[in-house]
Amino acid sequence: MDPKELESMRKSFKTVENKQNLLKNNPQILKFKEEVQEIKKNTINRNKELQEIAINSFKRNDINVLFASDGKQARDIIFDIISQEDETIIAKSKSNTLGEIGVSKYLGDSRIEVVETDLGDRILQLKENNNKPTHPTGPASHLNVAQITEIINNSMNLNIKANAKDIMEVVKKDVKEKIAKCNIGLSGANAIAADEGSLVFIHNEGNISLLSLLKIHIVVVGIDKIVNNIEEAIKIAKLETAYATGSLITSYINIVSGPSKTADIEKILLKNMYGAEKVVLILLDNGRVEAIENAKECMWCIGCGSCIVTCPVYSAIGNDFGFNNYLGGRGVVMSKFIEDSKTSFDSGLYKCTLCGLCTLNCPVSIPTSQVMEKIREMSNNEDLSINNHETIKENIKNKGSPY
Template identity: 35%
Template sequence: MSSWFEAYKGEISRELENEVLKIALERFSATYWSKRNAAIKNLPYYNYYRKRAREIKTWSIEHIDELIKMTKENIESLGGTFYLARNAEDAVKHVTKICEERNAKLAVKAKSMVTEEISLNEALIKKGIEVVETDLGEWIIQLRNEKPSHIIYPAIHLTTEEVARTFSKTLNSEVPPDATKLVRIAREKLREKFVKADIGISGANVIAADTGTVLLIENEGNIRFSTNAPPTHICISGMEKIVPTVEDAVLISRVITPNATGQLMPVYISLITGPSRTADIELKLTLGVHGPKEYHMVLLDNGRSKMMEDPDFKEASYCIRCGACLSDCPVYREIGGIVWSHKYMGGIGAIWTTFTHGLDKAAPLALTCTTCGRCKAICPMEIDTPTMILKIREKLLKAGLTPPQLISIAENIKTYGNPFGALR
């Protein structure tokens, strides 16, 4: 049942020896913390925002059915479609159907962990649809055929030099390790994709039920292109992202931004409320002007309603996916998020994985966490991840999913006061 353990130990050992990862994470920590702390210090009312954000999320999870109904009605009244997907397969099937019915050849994507969760890219590619990630970090890892290592910074495990090597290989010409030049290349390569794409796929940072509005936070401008240039926009989001009002959504964005990227405000916040429209000619409503003619929202359950109903784990659905806990985690800072993830990474990822992909997939994540509590201390939503990790471990033990090696270490500590056993 726990045959994964030795292989996993080997992967962790390799990551500990990974010099590129080490340098990349050191550079990340050096910049991220000074920016994040300065943003929080300079953001008036930050403590009010984060406490209010927790109240909003607590209320929203208690009233989720009502909020889903309101969101659906509002999106449909705007000429969009709404689909509640019970699981990953259901969501993928629905999105694939939308793409196939439009004979789509190319989809551009904004960064979305939910599409990672349901393995959407793989499914669309199998159907012959070209899928292009447009967030720079996501594009880099797509070129490398890797998975994201952080929910905010998908390519944070790579140094500038490593990204230059990837671009050189892809372009078959030497590219210098210069961030400005690398960004310029990405801009040139991706620009035509936005214009040619049949479908734009995005996630959502927050959804406002009172208007059916999706709030999307970004700095690059790729989300605006992906959700605006193609004729069809599909927004895929976890159901826990819904809050009652647009004002609530904006307030939550004020908490996400400093914690995610160390800014007071991101460069862009997009508020999307249905398909593009005009009534400029005799007030006749016509959909699809410069933006998409079609707008589809796919709201994903995939274990979330079970999480929300479980008093031991409900709190995990308050997570606003800011990534601060990963960035401050002592384990993450050593091994990063490639090995320490299934789809979601780190301690909070262990809780999410339990509900979205199953206890067996969450086992390596939960058992790697040291339960040191730094994530709880840094979390703007005050989510008690360490206590939930201990509860996952109880479940693992009951399900026979704890590796015997760890059981014997625990027994040695109990009996002999050390992990090794009887001392000679």
């Protein structure tokens, strides 16, 4: 990672860490930590049962539910829906799950324009090289105002000054103009409430609200995000907000439980008022069932990114430590199941120092270093090794060892 970008990232992370520290002893947050830990443990243990409850609830609410066993199947489903509507441009919100399956590149290669509506993601989209995010909720944390200004001016043929407000206004105007051409919105979700058949979204920018008003709203969610009910989902949303941004509450919490409808005329149910005419939920496995069996603790994650903010390895090398949108040690562990085993090696299986700071700063106390050791043992038993280790072995074999 570029030294200037690392410096900007560390500065951004320090700001988040300072704000987090002001909240960590807040009685409400401490209470949420205990409750959410139990919620995640319970719901991951009951995941298969909750999937069935959720699917039935969504069908009752007129939400189309499809299951994708892997990233390719999820991408194909998304592409088919877009093709059936004959669309060439769609609007997308920030989503680690969508980043996991590489949907933006896939659609772009298929000549479908994807408009990133989150400011940070849009900046990275306009960046020519190495546009991998550095934080799950602050994807452009590694870029300073001057760097972002250069990206905006070069990509949009402008000459604005290095001012955060000006950057925001220019990007907002451009994105809103593009959204006006879109009929399909694509997003993830922060939680699924199984009992009610509801999708819960948290955001600060208001962009998911805009996407949910388009003709079709496609939502891709990992099966690990299913909880019992809305009350549990809101607790997770509030805890995630506190640890991700250092704020007690996010600007928006959206709950979607079906397509747009009204009954204001003689209580006659009419569909397709202001919001989406069709809501499609894609439940994604993509290695999660296997991860639940072998690294269950990593599935407790609520996606706040607190682990990487204080990770010494991540501070030293940045987003080279991780896999796609899964960053840091937990991301490396997940890559073992989400992709082939070689990916987890190449993205840092032996970079982790097992210091345990990630666990100390995790709101649900994921024992990442313990899981990392387990994955290393699994890999050794499978007689797998990383490319660098093979190179070192060959060098020793060819040149001899001094010992």
